[in-house]
Amino acid sequence: MQEVKYLDPVQRLYCALLNTADAVLLAATDTEMCDKTCADLVRDALFQAVWIGRKESKGSRLTVIASAGPGTDGLADFECGYTQPTPCLPVAVRAWECQQLVYSNDELEDQKQAPWFDFLERNQWRAVLSVPVWRSGVCWAVISFVFAQTDMFDEQSIGLCRRVANLLGHSLDKFDSQKRLQLRQAEEAWLARHDPLTALPNRLALDEYLPQALARAKQNGTTLALGMLDLDDFKSVNDGFGHKAGDCLLKEFSQRLKKSLRQADYVARLGGDEFVVVLENLDSLLSVSQVMQVLDSLHVAVETPFKFGEHASAMVGMTLGLALYPVDGEELDTLLRRADAAMYQSKQNKSNRKNWWSLASSCMPLQIEEAFQQASFEAYGLEAQDLLTRAKTFLLRIRQNFIDSFYEKLAKIDEAREILATLSDDEKEHLKQKQADHLDFLLDPKTKQSDILQRASKLGVIHALCGISPSLLSESYSIYRRLLIDSLDKALLRAYDRYHILLTTEVRLQDDKGAQLKAAQIIEQNYFSVLFDRVPITG
Known part of the structure; x- marks a missing residue:
């Protein structure tokens, strides 16, 4: 590039064109693109000055966008107060006004009587050419090329200057297209991750956010609270005022939620009136008290009636189930399900609960007696049959995992280990298959209570004759129950379904x-x- 200044003007113009192409290709912004274009065209001492300007409004003077070379720092004075007839206006102004290429091979001669003659003479602006730069189909600016010698513009040099302007305009168009594409991609990414009604993050955004939040909690040694939130009495709003009013309530409720949360907290809408709240940066030693403070401010979201016009309003409540990392689990699936279960149990006890929220750690697993007491649910009825039918795939999937775990735990009991030791490997596998078949039978939707009682009577005789004591049998059922609870806790099932599967099984x-x-x-x-x-006893 050091030899460029020794070439003839046309060859140097070609080199300038190539430099300009590099400049516009490497630029990251339109401002950088214009600055580099001007600087590269002046750098090789071909042009005395190069500048780009445009009018911001009708009647205003040209505003300099980019410039390089002697005199360009005084362009503001040069452009002040021109009121001469059109032929006497500077080349750049005429090019802007007529939106065509305009040049003068002796601008000093043409502007002898102009008030800016001293400026042109002082900076040796002799031959000047200005050509419009078209961007998105309109004249966006004019780029002006200035020589220190007269008679520099011939057919070739004019053509090359026009190509520079066209190149710049094309590059600006391409830059605009990329910006529009990036903007559109950003908009689509936002729409894909936000609920269209409330503008809150949706399930996809939540799925992307939660692993990062959990990773931060693990790295920083802090507690993370994950809450499942559901509105109380929302259905009555839809039924009484219509779905449009329900939508208005959800939008207003969402805004209230966002305002009541801390900056570090997060809320997403799963759908309907179901939301997820994530509380971060909780002190491991003070997490419960910190959570209580946040929940107190959170409840403000439903303490004011929701208005649907001048005379219509409604009140709703809310129920929240909250699981804490790492107290209630270390995996996201576990935390979500335990929060969901806590919310469900709290909602079931809405009439006599002390708080609108419930911690997962305070919701103890249901004991068998409690299950019987709370159940208005028939384990052999139509609802149970439908539930077991829908859960069949899940139950089959966990069955084999349960069998393997069951016998591992059984082998740790002295009495059971002695019995299992008498069996060959084939006999053990046969026993496992029989156990699997028996579980399938117990949880078959078509199995009746009389069927279970009849088969159990036969199995009881066999187990008794094999030396299986009542305590070992009871412990076996306890192992099964604990493993089932753990499997249900990790299952992708609603809290209602998990609860009633457990109840039916119990x-x-x-x-x-x-x-x-x-x-x-x-x-x-x-x-x-x-x-x-x-005398023998009979059943």
């Missing part, structure tokens, strides 16, 4: 175990009656 297992224990007791009593010559 009832059927109790029937099965009770009948087996009764049959075993009869066998034991008959055994002793034979020993002591008593």
